[in-house]
Amino acid sequence: MARVQAEPFDPNAELAAFARGRENVGALASFVGLVRGGDTQALHLDHYPGFTEREIARIEEAAVDRFGLMDALVIHRHGTMRPGEPIVLAAALAAHRKPALLAVDFLMDYLKTDAPFWKRETSAAGSTWIEPTDADRAARQAWEKD
Amino acid sequence: MARVQAEPFDPNAELAAFARGRENVGALASFVGLVRGGDTQALHLDHYPGFTEREIARIEEAAVDRFGLMDALVIHRHGTMRPGEPIVLAAALAAHRKPALLAVDFLMDYLKTDAPFWKRETSAAGSTWIEPTDADRAARQAWEKD
Amino acid sequence: MNILFFGRLKDIARGRTFAPPVHLRTLGELRDWLAASDDLLGDALRAKGVKIALNQEIADPSRAYSPSDEIAFMSPLSGG
Amino acid sequence: MNILFFGRLKDIARGRTFAPPVHLRTLGELRDWLAASDDLLGDALRAKGVKIALNQEIADPSRAYSPSDEIAFMSPLSGG
Numbered sequence: 418m419a420r421v422q423a424e425p426f427d428p429n430a431e432l433a434a435f436a437r438g439r440e441n442v443g444a445l446a447s448f449v450g451l452v453r454g455g456d457t458q459a460l461h462l463d464h465y466p467g468f469t470e471r472e473i474a475r476i477e478e479a480a481v482d483r484f485g486l487m488d489a490l491v492i493h494r495h496g497t498m499r500p501g502e503p504i505v506l507a508a509a510l511a512a513h514r515k516p517a518l519l520a521v522d523f524l525m526d527y528l529k530t531d532a533p534f535w536k537r538e539t540s541a542a543g544s545t546w547i548e549p550t551d552a553d554r555a556a557r558q559a560w561e562k563d
Numbered sequence: 564m565a566r567v568q569a570e571p572f573d574p575n576a577e578l579a580a581f582a583r584g585r586e587n588v589g590a591l592a593s594f595v596g597l598v599r600g601g602d603t604q605a606l607h608l609d610h611y612p613g614f615t616e617r618e619i620a621r622i623e624e625a626a627v628d629r630f631g632l633m634d635a636l637v638i639h640r641h642g643t644m645r646p647g648e649p650i651v652l653a654a655a656l657a658a659h660r661k662p663a664l665l666a667v668d669f670l671m672d673y674l675k676t677d678a679p680f681w682k683r684e685t686s687a688a689g690s691t692w693i694e695p696t697d698a699d700r701a702a703r704q705a706w707e708k709d
Numbered sequence: 710m711n712i713l714f715f716g717r718l719k720d721i722a723r724g725r726t727f728a729p730p731v732h733l734r735t736l737g738e739l740r741d742w743l744a745a746s747d748d749l750l751g752d753a754l755r756a757k758g759v760k761i762a763l764n765q766e767i768a769d770p771s772r773a774y775s776p777s778d779e780i781a782f783m784s785p786l787s788g789g
Numbered sequence: 790m791n792i793l794f795f796g797r798l799k800d801i802a803r804g805r806t807f808a809p810p811v812h813l814r815t816l817g818e819l820r821d822w823l824a825a826s827d828d829l830l831g832d833a834l835r836a837k838g839v840k841i842a843l844n845q846e847i848a849d850p851s852r853a854y855s856p857s858d859e860i861a862f863m864s865p866l867s868g869g
Contacts, residue, residue, distance in 0.1 A: 432578075450589065493789075518594060533762075682868075
């Protein structure tokens with residue numbers, strides 16, 4: 418399931434709902450990305466309504482197919498977030514451990530470079546756009562070689 | 564924190580407590596291993612009281628050092644578990660995504676081969692010991708090459 | 710035609726509306742026409758990693774568009 | 790001396806207590822003496838991946854032990 422929302426969410430409540438009532442699951446892997454503190458006062462994420470949701474659903478489907486998952490979950494916020502707040506939750510349910518962990522890594526690499534979001538950070542020094550680094554692109558490309 | 568207990572636990576409540584009140588965390592990765600259903604009626608895990616806790620703490624420390632984690636968490640059950648129940652929770656808090664995900668993979672690989680647990684499965688056909696496979700050992704050894 | 714800008718490009722376009730001439734045919738021609746209208750916008754449109762979406766699908770600059778299309782110029786994505 | 794068995798070895802030892810002769814000195818000698826007491830236990834003690842712990846530390850068969858030690862023979866571990 419792919420969800421994009423402005424409202425804060427509780428990753429643990431979402432994970433509990435995601436895993437509830439499943440049969441034969443052996444592995445649940447998950448990742449929560451949070452707004453780091455330090456200099457950051459706020460993080461702003463723009464999205465492209467409609468397109469963003471569809472691209473995330475496409476990334477999820479790719480993960481489910483590639484790793485033989487029982488299910489995948491991505492919840493991604495847009496709008497303004499404060500330090501400590503969750504930005505993104507990615508989770509994978511599988512029969513076994515390795516596919517579940519690999520799938521979460523894959524989901525995050527693809528979300529980083531392929532999901533239509535634009536990230537701006539506000540600190541005391543002002544507001545700056547954050548764009549993907551070469552390392553982000555390399556991580557995404559490594560999956561294409563396998 | 565390393566905990567070994569006979570009582571069932573709620574992975575999401577544990578994750579929430581683990582992440583609560585942290586400063587400057589950007590990434591929380593986690594893995595929950597559950598008793599698979601199918602033929603399995605119950606899973607029994609023996610441990611070596613004292614030794615098991617210490618070995619898990621040692622594996623956690625290795626993960627914290629190696630990946631520069633802010634903290635690591637392992638909760639592992641012993642005793643008798645039913646399908647659907649969590650066996651193990653491993654989690655890592657870090658500033659960034661990749662170290663958190665790698666640390667969880669590392670924790671699970673080491674728990675599998677180095678933590679003093681012995682696993683027996685009960686099905687309609689009887690009760691059998693489950694021992695680590697060559698693949699488990701290879702996964703553990705791959706970390707030593709890096 | 711609905712022209713959208715995202716990320717850094719949105720800041721630079723600043724809500725302006727553009728009325729591209731009717732003789733333009735491809736997304737690349739539209740991009741070049743927009744770039745010529747403003748140096749800052751031109752630099753940003755030619756930056757590494759800028760993508761174009763035609764009706765919410767990533768599209769090549771060689772693709773033709775029609776007046777009813779939704780066209781988005783997108784700065785490098787940064788989700789996750 | 791406290792001798793413990795874990796995993797498959799525990800099933801085979803079945804709660805028996807062992808009184809090894811006092812002339813034994815190393816963990817390896819103790820293992821061989823236990824193995825000689827019972828074919829099934831012997832096979833299981835020589836299986837791949839069996840480890841010995843001396844006072845809750847993994848130890849080599851060449852290590853000497855004393856009567857007050859806790860010694861554990863452990864079938865291959867399977868946590869996680």
